[in-house]
Amino acid sequence: MNSAGYLVNNLARLLVEVLRKRIAPLGIVPGQFPTLLALWEKDGLTQKELLVLVDIEQATLANTLTRMERDGLITRKEHPADARARTIHLTNQGRSIRDEAYKAAAQINEEVLADLSDAETEAFLSYMRRVIGRIKEVEATS
Amino acid sequence: MNSAGYLVNNLARLLVEVLRKRIAPLGIVPGQFPTLLALWEKDGLTQKELLVLVDIEQATLANTLTRMERDGLITRKEHPADARARTIHLTNQGRSIRDEAYKAAAQINEEVLADLSDAETEAFLSYMRRVIGRIKEVEATS
DNA sequence: TAATATTACATAGTTTGCTATGCAATGCTA
DNA sequence: TAGCATTGCATAGCAAACTATGTAATATTA
Numbered sequence: 001m002n003s004a005g006y007l008v009n010n011l012a013r014l015l016v017e018v019l020r021k022r023i024a025p026l027g028i029v030p031g032q033f034p035t036l037l038a039l040w041e042k043d044g045l046t047q048k049e050l051l052v053l054v055d056i057e058q059a060t061l062a063n064t065l066t067r068m069e070r071d072g073l074i075t076r077k078e079h080p081a082d083a084r085a086r087t088i089h090l091t092n093q094g095r096s097i098r099d100e101a102y103k104a105a106a107q108i109n110e111e112v113l114a115d116l117s118d119a120e121t122e123a124f125l126s127y128m129r130r131v132i133g134r135i136k137e138v139e140a141t142s
Numbered sequence: 143m144n145s146a147g148y149l150v151n152n153l154a155r156l157l158v159e160v161l162r163k164r165i166a167p168l169g170i171v172p173g174q175f176p177t178l179l180a181l182w183e184k185d186g187l188t189q190k191e192l193l194v195l196v197d198i199e200q201a202t203l204a205n206t207l208t209r210m211e212r213d214g215l216i217t218r219k220e221h222p223a224d225a226r227a228r229t230i231h232l233t234n235q236g237r238s239i240r241d242e243a244y245k246a247a248a249q250i251n252e253e254v255l256a257d258l259s260d261a262e263t264e265a266f267l268s269y270m271r272r273v274i275g276r277i278k279e280v281e282a283t284s
Numbered sequence: 285t286a287a288t289a290t291t292a293c294a295t296a297g298t299t300t301g302c303t304a305t306g307c308a309a310t311g312c313t314a
Numbered sequence: 315t316a317g318c319a320t321t322g323c324a325t326a327g328c329a330a331a332c333t334a335t336g337t338a339a340t341a342t343t344a
Contacts, residue, residue, distance in 0.1 A: 003251055004263075005157050006176075007270040010197065012154035013301070014277045015147050020302085020329095031330050034148075048292060055152065060331055062294055067329080084292045084339045109145055115276045116269060121146075124273075127258060127266040128149040134257045135156045155331070158300095162332085173300050190322060202301055204324055209299080226309045226322045290341070299332080304325100311320070 004131075015112065022104045026097040027071065031064050033105070039074070039090050040098050046085045068094075146273075157254065164246045168239040169213065173206050175243070181216070181232050182240050188227045210236075 019030045028036065034054040038045065045053075051061055065088065068074045073094035079085035113121050161172045170178065176196040181187065187195075193203055207230065210216045215236035221227035255263050 002267065002271075003247065004255060004267060004270075005161065005247070005251060007267060007274065008150065008154045008157055011270055011274050011277075012150045014274060014281075015150055016330095017302075018277060018281065019147065029329065046292080056330085057332065058293075059295080059333080062292095064330075066294085079292095082292080082340075084337095086293080105145070105147070109147060111280055112273055112277050113146060115272050120265075120269060123265060124269040125144065125146060125149060127262060127269075128146075128153055129144075130257050131254055131266075132149065132153050132156060135153075135160060135254050138253055139156075139160065159332075162299095171299065188322080198300085199302065200323075201303080201325080204322095206300075208324085221322095224310075224322080228323080286344095288341100288343080291339080293337090293339105295336075296334085297332100300330090302327100302329080304327090306325075307323090309321080309323105312318085314315100314317090 015108075018108055018112070019105070022108060023101060026100055026104070027093070028073065028097065028101065029067075032068055032071075032073065033101070035061070035064060035068065036073070036090075036094065036098075036101065039088065039094070043090050044087045046079060046087055048085065050088065157250075160250055160254070161247070164250060165243060168242055168246070169235070170215065170239065170243065174210055174213075174215065175247070177203070177206060177210065178215070178232075178236065178240075178243065181230065181236070185232050186229045188221060188229055190227065192230065 016030050019033070023029070023033070034056070035050060038050055038053040047058070047061060047065065051058055054061060056064075065074065065076070069076060072091055075089050075091060076086040077089060079087055113124075116124060158172050161175070165172070165175070176198070177192060180192055180195040189200070189203060189207065192207075193200055196203060198206075207216065207218070211218060214233055217231050217233060218228040219231060221229055255266075258266060
């Protein structure tokens with residue numbers, strides 16, 4: 001069990017669970033993180049606009065938004081110009097956890113990479129970007 | 143969106159989807175892969191014995207085994223000595239796809255790592271192992 | 285402008301991960 | 315050996331990913 005695929009999968013699961021534990025006190029879960037990051041940058045986006053930022057499928061985002069609304073993190077308002085679309089807005093609660101969430105994410109990042117030097121960390125990230133690029137290339141042409 | 147966590151997650155999802163497409167013709171899905179690998183090595187294990195090999199939670203394995211039974215990959219027989227336990231056995235179908243599955247996995251591994259040199263691949267794997275080790279350490283002591 | 289295509293979002297259904305908990309069988313110990 | 319603890323597995327319920335498909339609303343085109 002030492003293939004790249006196995007290790008990546010294992011690592012991803014571990015990281016998600018670490019994040020889950022750290023952000024649980026804030027009332028959010030890992031799947032909401034990318035959406036929150038985008039909305040903290042710019043509020044009032046449509047689902048379509050969010051979608052290009054978060055890199056998940058549209059249906060996944062729609063479900064995540066529904067859970068976020070349920071959890072009191074966002075509200076959805078009708079779009080002023082397009083009745084099909086809705087704009088997505090952070091609630092006070094959603095806004096208020098921003099700094100704590102950033103801090104948690106940065107701390108985890110630092111902790112889990114603590115055994116790698118700066119150069120090694122850079123190499124690690126670059127390998128991942130290259131493999132991701134490679135997969136997207138292969139998938140696009142097949 | 144360039145943090146280690148984001149990249150690892152992204153990469154893991156991409157790899158799972160590649161694997162899903164490649165093994166679909168064999169009638170299996172990615173979550174069944176670790177279990178199949180273990181059973182191809184040694185048939186007739188109990189769930190408990192499988193568990194130490196696959197590195198997922200017991201409940202996840204139990205559900206995966208149920209789906210594998212449904213899909214005709216395994217059967218479960220009563221344990222000769224312990225009525226709580228059951229031994230898990232590959233069906234002919236489960237056994238027959240072994241070589242194709244190994245080939246698919248090896249091919250994906252080779253393809254997605256094609257842009258990395260042997261040394262880079264080694265470094266990449268070693269970084270992942272170190273980070274995994276680090277997380278397990280941190281989690282154990284917290 | 286009426287018909288058609290496209291777009292924005294939602295919903296249904298599956299997989300695969302998790303935690304929490306239940307239940308029966310087995311093991312231990314007072 | 316009776317009672318309690320532990321073990322092996324199953325189940326329930328949730329999250330988050332996917333594909334496929336449905337439904338309006340909007341845009342395009344014949």
